[in-house]
Amino acid sequence: MVVNLKKFTNKPELFTGGHRLCAGCGIATIIRQVLMAVENPVVISNATGCLEVGSSIYPYTSWKVPWIHSAFENSAATISGVETVYQALREEGKVAENIRFIAIGGDGGTYDIGLQALSGALERGHNFTYICYDNEAYMNTGMQRSSASAYGSWTTTTPLGKVGRGKTIRKKPLTDIVVAHRIPYVAQAAPGHWRDLMTKVQKALATEGPSFLNILQPCVPGWRIEPHASMKAAKLAVETCYWPLYEVVDGVYRVTVKPKQKKPLAEYLELQGRFRHLLAEEQQPLLDELQADVDAVWEALLNKSAPAETKTKEE
Amino acid sequence: MAIRVAYTGNGACAQAMRQVEPHMVAAYPITPQTEVVEEFAKFVADGKVKTKFLPVESEHSAMSACIGGVAAGGRVMTTTASQGLAYMWEMLYIASGLRLPIVMGVANRALSAPINIHGDHSDTMGARDSGWVQLYCKTVQEVYDTLIQAVRIAEHDEVRLPVMVCYDGFSVSHSLMDLEVLAEEQVKGFVGRFTPRYPLLDIANPVTYGPLALYDFYFEYRRQQVEAMATAERAVREIAEEYASLSGRRYSAVEAYRLDNAEVALVSLGSTASTIEYAVDRLRDEGVAAGALRIRTFRPFPKDAIREALEPLKAVAVMDRSESLSGWGGPVGIEVKAAFYETEARPLLLDVVYGLGGRDVGVDDVREVFGELKKATDAGKMSDPVYYLSLRE
Numbered sequence: 001m002v003v004n005l006k007k008f009t010n011k012p013e014l015f016t017g018g019h020r021l022c023a024g025c026g027i028a029t030i031i032r033q034v035l036m037a038v039e040n041p042v043v044i045s046n047a048t049g050c051l052e053v054g055s056s057i058y059p060y061t062s063w064k065v066p067w068i069h070s071a072f073e074n075s076a077a078t079i080s081g082v083e084t085v086y087q088a089l090r091e092e093g094k095v096a097e098n099i100r101f102i103a104i105g106g107d108g109g110t111y112d113i114g115l116q117a118l119s120g121a122l123e124r125g126h127n128f129t130y131i132c133y134d135n136e137a138y139m140n141t142g143m144q145r146s147s148a149s150a151y152g153s154w155t156t157t158t159p160l161g162k163v164g165r166g167k168t169i170r171k172k173p174l175t176d177i178v179v180a181h182r183i184p185y186v187a188q189a190a191p192g193h194w195r196d197l198m199t200k201v202q203k204a205l206a207t208e209g210p211s212f213l214n215i216l217q218p219c220v221p222g223w224r225i226e227p228h229a230s231m232k233a234a235k236l237a238v239e240t241c242y243w244p245l246y247e248v249v250d251g252v253y254r255v256t257v258k259p260k261q262k263k264p265l266a267e268y269l270e271l272q273g274r275f276r277h278l279l280a281e282e283q284q285p286l287l288d289e290l291q292a293d294v295d296a297v298w299e300a301l302l303n304k305s306a307p308a309e310t311k312t313k314e315e
Numbered sequence: 316m317a318i319r320v321a322y323t324g325n326g327a328c329a330q331a332m333r334q335v336e337p338h339m340v341a342a343y344p345i346t347p348q349t350e351v352v353e354e355f356a357k358f359v360a361d362g363k364v365k366t367k368f369l370p371v372e373s374e375h376s377a378m379s380a381c382i383g384g385v386a387a388g389g390r391v392m393t394t395t396a397s398q399g400l401a402y403m404w405e406m407l408y409i410a411s412g413l414r415l416p417i418v419m420g421v422a423n424r425a426l427s428a429p430i431n432i433h434g435d436h437s438d439t440m441g442a443r444d445s446g447w448v449q450l451y452c453k454t455v456q457e458v459y460d461t462l463i464q465a466v467r468i469a470e471h472d473e474v475r476l477p478v479m480v481c482y483d484g485f486s487v488s489h490s491l492m493d494l495e496v497l498a499e500e501q502v503k504g505f506v507g508r509f510t511p512r513y514p515l516l517d518i519a520n521p522v523t524y525g526p527l528a529l530y531d532f533y534f535e536y537r538r539q540q541v542e543a544m545a546t547a548e549r550a551v552r553e554i555a556e557e558y559a560s561l562s563g564r565r566y567s568a569v570e571a572y573r574l575d576n577a578e579v580a581l582v583s584l585g586s587t588a589s590t591i592e593y594a595v596d597r598l599r600d601e602g603v604a605a606g607a608l609r610i611r612t613f614r615p616f617p618k619d620a621i622r623e624a625l626e627p628l629k630a631v632a633v634m635d636r637s638e639s640l641s642g643w644g645g646p647v648g649i650e651v652k653a654a655f656y657e658t659e660a661r662p663l664l665l666d667v668v669y670g671l672g673g674r675d676v677g678v679d680d681v682r683e684v685f686g687e688l689k690k691a692t693d694a695g696k697m698s699d700p701v702y703y704l705s706l707r708e
Contacts, residue, residue, distance in 0.1 A: 041518040056526035066515040069525035077376035081383030084367045088338040120372030
């Protein structure tokens with residue numbers, strides 16, 4: 001499955017401009033990539049969060065596809081109901097189209113408050129794709145820590161102070177947790193590697209049964225980066241192997257983008273204000289520890305991965 | 316052809332759901348509603364319904380799935396009780412705010428803590444301002460009849476609000492009573508086919524459900540719900556009339572029992588009305604001018620009908636099977652009192668909190684309340700506005 005850029009650029013935009021997301025926000029980029037990649041009609045459920053707030057301020061909407069937001073923790077449960085009724089109406093012959101279903105949530109709505117609803121929907125085996133945009137904190141309410149926040153990162157509820165050193169707990173391994181549900185398709189993606197992301201969207205939507213995409217999303221105010229730096233941050237996350245790009249198809253792991261030369265983690269961290277305190281000289285032992293952790297996770301991933309089918313070329 | 320059987324309230328609820336045969340039932344079992352979920356799952360397993368049964372992992376997800384399902388374009392139902400209803404809380408407001416016609420049976424049960432599995436109205440009374448139509452049933456037959464009517468009320472073009480059909484945990488949910496079951500085609504004909512409004516699955520006409528509405532629009536949304544709830548009063552009445560011509564059983568927003576020439580009366584919701592009516596008959600035999608009023612529709616609140624029925628009386632006790640913990644009694648008592656604010660003549664009003672956590676109420680208890688009303692009429696005033704019945708103090 002190889003995506004064709006020329007084809008995409010001729011498609012009408014399903015997520016329109018004029019939304020109120022921040023300049024440089026990675027979510028809008030991700031959603032445009034996702035919707036460019038879809039081929040069948042889709043219905044989307046969206047958890048409360050930046051994307052919902054920024055795209056649906058009444059009486060306006062950015063969505064040119066059917067879209068429902070009901071609450072924060074239940075994007076997966078809501079789409080369960082939509083998909084179930086779709087099955088019933090299809091059997092009645094009332095719906096002819098082959099519709100695909102997407103549930104979207106941020107890391108707050110997915111790693112934390114929505115984990116139960118997600119787990120339930122995965123276990124029940126609904127035919128849907130869950131997309132988590134992971135910006136590593138509760139950005140919609142102003143950068144409070146989530147279980148997805150990176151070790152060492154500053155957030156407004158893990159502030160720096162005389163005693164405070166940022167978040168001192170590791171990020172929850174959500175992708176692994178989803179893989180443990182033994183669903184047919186799981187992948188990690190990032191918007192800087194758009195071809196990889198869109199290919200994964202297409203694979204996920206072509207899957208019969210549940211599929212899950214965990215997409216790292218640079219956040220301009222939350223990561224304390226310049227608006228123009230969000231795609232650079234997304235690429236560095238991959239190039240440093242902080243956010244490995246891989247997929248798990250029927251339990252088989254495969255790394256989809258292997259950096260030619262792995263960059264030091266510090267290059268990713270120094271771009272972002274939320275990690276600036278880690279770059280002080282006296283923090284070197286902690287930085288070494290973080291680097292060692294990234295290396296260990298990456299090595300473990302390579303060890304359990306099948307050889308790459310084809311080399312994914314990224315611009 | 317209608318058939319007569321002995322059924323429990325839960326069984327009647329499941330039978331009505333089977334005959335309505337919605338597109339989806341998403342539910343989570345909880346005492347005392349569990350049998351409904353079990354029976355419905357069996358109907359699905361036996362191929363008796365085409366309904367998709369969604370065994371969700373929680374009540375919050377049950378209501379979320381119902382919201383998604385009805386927005387998609389299907390008829391959906393669920394059932395719950397007590398903590399399950401409390402867990403759905405957030406989604407109750409969203410279901411009504413999005414104007415989604417969901418029908419839910421609730422086997423009323425006390426709320427924790429302390430944990431208790433028996434019947435009282437704490438659960439649904441707490442949800443009284445969630446924008447759901449609330450109908451309280453007296454008997455197993457009424458559970459069945461009301462569930463069927465609820466589908467029409469919820470889906471009424473000018474209502475489009477979710478409806479809760481409430482019946483007392485154990486005393487109705489688990490009691491065997493006489494039930495007349497309509498023929499399936501009668502029920503299907505009565506509820507008709509579901510007409511979705513702005514379904515998500517209408518791909519050619521994409522819609523946005525659940526947008527963010529701030530101070531410039533939120534208020535108007537709420538006001539429209541007020542209008543819909545007001546219209547529901549008429550819809551409940553009209554649909555009850557139509558159902559009466561189908562079944563021969565007629566229901567109204569409030570049901571008066573021997574109120575003609577009555578001087579004292581008890582107002583109640585749900586199954587306690589049966590006990591009260593029995594006691595009223597005995598008291599009438601003894602020459603006491605006793606009567607009863609049952610509020611069947613609690614939302615919308617039938618204030619005019621209540622005023623009209625009770626205004627000529629000397630003293631009235633409102634039986635509250637929940638405590639508002641506001642310091643002045645239960646919610647039904649407070650609302651009935653408020654209904655009389657504008658009237659020139661009003662009966663003495665006593666709020667009776669009773670039966671919490673399933674504490675039984677018998678004929679002697681009802682007599683005790685009528686005794687309190689006699690004391691009040693003799694004295695010309697209530698000594699204490701709230702009376703706790705059968706309580707160790």
